[in-house]
Amino acid sequence: MSCNCSCSKSDLSLLNETLEHYAAIPGSLITILQKAQGIYGYLPADVLNYIAEKTGIPAAKVFGVATFYTQFRFKPVGKYLIMLCQGTACHVNGSLMLEKTIFDTLGIKDGETTEDGLFTLKNVACLGCCSLSPVMMINDETYGSLTPQKVREIIARLKDEALKEAAE
Amino acid sequence: MITVKVGQGSCGISAGAGKVFNSLKNIIQEKNINANLSVTGCIGMCYLEPIVDIYNDETLTARLVRVSENDSESIAAYLTDGDVSKIENLLLSDEDRVFLDSQTRIALNGCGVINPEEIDDYIASGGYSALKRALIEMTPESVIEEIKISGLAGRGGAGFPTWFKWNAARSSQGEEKYLICNADEGDPGAFMDRAVIESNPHNLIEGMLIGAYAIGAKEAIVYVRAEYPLAIIRLERAIEQSKEKGIVGDNIFGTEFSCSFRIKAGAGAFVCGEETALIESLEGSRGMPRLKPPFPAQSGYWRKPSNINNVETFANVSWIIRNGGEEFAKLGTPDSKGTKVFAITGKIKRGGLVEVPMGKKLSDVIFDIGGGMKTDKSYKCVQLGGPSGGCIPADMQDTEIDYKKLSATGAIMGSGGMVVMDESTCMVGMARFFLDFTAKESCGKCTHCRIGTKRLLEILDRICKGEGKEGDIELLEETCNEIKAGALCGLGQTAPNPVLTTIKYYRDEYEAHINEKRCPARECIDLVKYTINEDKCIGCSLCSKKCPVGAISGEIKKKFTIDTAVCIKCGQCMDACRFGAVEKK
Numbered sequence: 046m047s048c049n050c051s052c053s054k055s056d057l058s059l060l061n062e063t064l065e066h067y068a069a070i071p072g073s074l075i076t077i078l079q080k081a082q083g084i085y086g087y088l089p090a091d092v093l094n095y096i097a098e099k100t101g102i103p104a105a106k107v108f109g110v111a112t113f114y115t116q117f118r119f120k121p122v123g124k125y126l127i128m129l130c131q132g133t134a135c136h137v138n139g140s141l142m143l144e145k146t147i148f149d150t151l152g153i154k155d156g157e158t159t160e161d162g163l164f165t166l167k168n169v170a171c172l173g174c175c176s177l178s179p180v181m182m183i184n185d186e187t188y189g190s191l192t193p194q195k196v197r198e199i200i201a202r203l204k205d206e207a208l209k210e211a212a213e
Numbered sequence: 214m215i216t217v218k219v220g221q222g223s224c225g226i227s228a229g230a231g232k233v234f235n236s237l238k239n240i241i242q243e244k245n246i247n248a249n250l251s252v253t254g255c256i257g258m259c260y261l262e263p264i265v266d267i268y269n270d271e272t273l274t275a276r277l278v279r280v281s282e283n284d285s286e287s288i289a290a291y292l293t294d295g296d297v298s299k300i301e302n303l304l305l306s307d308e309d310r311v312f313l314d315s316q317t318r319i320a321l322n323g324c325g326v327i328n329p330e331e332i333d334d335y336i337a338s339g340g341y342s343a344l345k346r347a348l349i350e351m352t353p354e355s356v357i358e359e360i361k362i363s364g365l366a367g368r369g370g371a372g373f374p375t376w377f378k379w380n381a382a383r384s385s386q387g388e389e390k391y392l393i394c395n396a397d398e399g400d401p402g403a404f405m406d407r408a409v410i411e412s413n414p415h416n417l418i419e420g421m422l423i424g425a426y427a428i429g430a431k432e433a434i435v436y437v438r439a440e441y442p443l444a445i446i447r448l449e450r451a452i453e454q455s456k457e458k459g460i461v462g463d464n465i466f467g468t469e470f471s472c473s474f475r476i477k478a479g480a481g482a483f484v485c486g487e488e489t490a491l492i493e494s495l496e497g498s499r500g501m502p503r504l505k506p507p508f509p510a511q512s513g514y515w516r517k518p519s520n521i522n523n524v525e526t527f528a529n530v531s532w533i534i535r536n537g538g539e540e541f542a543k544l545g546t547p548d549s550k551g552t553k554v555f556a557i558t559g560k561i562k563r564g565g566l567v568e569v570p571m572g573k574k575l576s577d578v579i580f581d582i583g584g585g586m587k588t589d590k591s592y593k594c595v596q597l598g599g600p601s602g603g604c605i606p607a608d609m610q611d612t613e614i615d616y617k618k619l620s621a622t623g624a625i626m627g628s629g630g631m632v633v634m635d636e637s638t639c640m641v642g643m644a645r646f647f648l649d650f651t652a653k654e655s656c657g658k659c660t661h662c663r664i665g666t667k668r669l670l671e672i673l674d675r676i677c678k679g680e681g682k683e684g685d686i687e688l689l690e691e692t693c694n695e696i697k698a699g700a701l702c703g704l705g706q707t708a709p710n711p712v713l714t715t716i717k718y719y720r721d722e723y724e725a726h727i728n729e730k731r732c733p734a735r736e737c738i739d740l741v742k743y744t745i746n747e748d749k750c751i752g753c754s755l756c757s758k759k760c761p762v763g764a765i766s767g768e769i770k771k772k773f774t775i776d777t778a779v780c781i782k783c784g785q786c787m788d789a790c791r792f793g794a795v796e797k798k
Contacts, residue, residue: 071496071497071515072495072496072497072515073497074497074498075477075478075480075494075497076477076478076497078480079439079478079480106498109499110497110498110499113482113499113500113656114479114480114481114482114500115480115481115482116439116480116481117480131401132401132402133401133402133558133559133596133599133630133632133646134401134402134558134559134564134632136401136646137559137560137632137634137638138559138560142783142784145783146783149761149783169440170399170401170440170483170650171399171400171401171402171403171404171440172440173223173224173404173407173440173441174223174224174227174259175224175259175402175404175556175558175559175564176224176259176260176262176558176564176565177224177227177228177259178558180227187226187227189227189228192788193783193784193785193788194788
């Protein structure tokens with residue numbers, strides 16, 4: 046059956062090894078979803094349906110569990126995933142101002158990705174680096190003691206890097 | 214033998230400890246220096262990271278702070294010729310030494326000293342001797358009795374006696390029992406559990422195995438937040454090493470006791486810190502709490518008797534078995550025994566992890582250890598217990614750290630997040646911040662929490678925007694009390710605490726927002742305006758250049774003004790002005 050919507054056609058075979066290992070172990074749905082997100086970068090609808098089919102767990106439950114937890118996402122993320130800490134210490138030290146700076150600079154709000162596919166913003170609860178607050182994490186790098194000015198500089202630098210990479 | 218230890222907990226690494234480690238590694242190799250380079254966890258002085266400790270055999274000879282990769286040359290020089298002048302500027306100051314010297318470390322024992330990636334380091338420091346003693350010399354009942362004597366209570370927040378839970382699980386019928394560790398540390402501002410796992414994972418494993426022996430469990434599970442990747446890696450490694458040594462698995466220390474051990478990574482849901490929600494999540498479902506009773510001790514994971522304790526609780530267990538319950542009970546107050554770990558953050562000068570005996574005053578922690586405010590503004594309050602807790606104002610800073618005394622203020626001990634605030638923090642905004650969190654994290658199962666937190670948030674939103682109405686405070690209080698009485702689980706029942714405590718102690722701030730449309734802390738963006746102080750402005754035009762919306766006008770060398778109708782209150786002018794002429798009113 047084919048459809049005309051923009052839903053993805055994922056390579057489902059990538060998931061077979063995980064499913065073979067976990068499908069029969071009760072209580073493994075979250076682990077399977079985590080592995081799937083590790084493979085695809087997000088959880089496409091066809092992957093969720095495939096998990097339901099192979100594990101015998103109703104699709105409603107698979108979608109229900111996936112949407113319950115904040116770790117799971119249903120859209121691809123940008124090249125740079127900005128995780129902006131909104132923990133108490135960061136809040137007290139000005140994280141809302143940083144969120145606004147990111148919006149002013151990139152035009153994205155929590156959960157959105159820039160049109161060029163470079164940046165995704167995700168607000169997260171406490172990254173646990175409270176003494177460096179306010180903090181954000183971009184891919185694996187943590188940036189601490191931030192100010193709006195520093196955030197603008199970091200974004201500009203990453204943009205430059207991406208442009209250079211693209212040119213090469 | 215000289216050993217150089219680089220503190221590599223999460224905060225050390227984010228401050229650059231990895232780079233420091235690599236540059237030291239290179240230079241030690243290059244110059245052929247006779248010194249071991251090793252990894253250690255978090256000593257708790259997060260504000261001084263990256264930290265490098267230099268040991269001569271077992272003796273600490275130098276503790277270097279705020280080290281950068283550029284310092285490796287001078288450190289190498291010190292290592293070769295012992296010339297202290299090379300590293301003088303990096304040495305821990307006497308003032309900062311107080312931070313560590315004022316603590317009593319039981320749960321954090323070994324953190325920042327031993328290598329969390331090497332089981333032999335843990336064993337050499339006396340590790341696993343408590344487990345051996347429990348298994349060989351003690352019955353499960355006498356282990357529970359020892360914990361009872363110690364007075365250890367749950368460190369995750371509720372403060373329930375640990376022995377009672379263990380005893381209930383032990384007494385439950387059934388062969389199959391589970392011991393679960395709650396490492397789903399979700400309170401924003403709390404990171405002690407992460408530090409324990411990253412810095413001394415074997416201490417957690419030992420405490421859990423003793424607990425498993427006491428209740429009769431054959432399987433132990435740690436439920437860790439997925440946001441703690443380093444903690445998961447270190448714990449996995451520790452479990453592997455324990456298996457190789459025969460400490461985890463069948464017939465531990467040659468006894469009849471067998472216990473397997475595994476990790477389950479959470480997927481990001483604050484409510485999973487509630488024990489029955491955590492069990493649902495372990496079973497692969499949405500993390501929604503169950504109705505209690507039955508309690509997990511009767512019917513928990515896969516409906517079998519289960520016992521759940523927090524990381525810090527388990528981290529105390531091996532010390533208690535090694536030193537005896539009575540020693541532990543000597544510390545603290547009549548109601549609260551032992552020590553408590555706090556994560557102090559916010560507007561504090563020396564932020565990090567602190568372990569103090571119960572009975573210390575809040576002011577001891579905030580001022581003597583934390584060094585007071587890092588800003589020039591005065592101390593306003595401390596927020597304890599995260600979204601389930603409350604704010605304790607400055608005039609109650611002599612309150613003792615004790616479960617009952619803290620609860621009497623309207624806050625709770627909680628898991629130990631201690632966020633210090635100065636007068637620039639708006640208390641209505643603070644309540645709004647926490648309700649925004651709980652409303653998002655409410656699982657949706659019960660009406661009181663799902664809808665109640667949302668309504669509270671709407672009212673607080675309105676007040677912060679200057680659209681508060683007369684009667685809003687009473688409406689907040691009424692809604693709070695309804696939620697407390699009606700919510701299914703701890704998350705909902707405690708969600709109103711931040712609102713109730715701020716109303717209790719800072720009612721005047723609520724009234725100023727509602728009646729005068731004014732934010733006394735000048736934090737609520739809709740209620741402040743930026744102006745330029747004519748006396749201070751020298752007409753440099755920097756603010757006007759920075760303004761993204763062209764709201765600032767004026768002539769060079771004359772006074773500039775802000776058009777408040779155009780101003781978007783981004784604050785860039787204030788950051789830019791070098792003369793403090795831009796003011797927030």
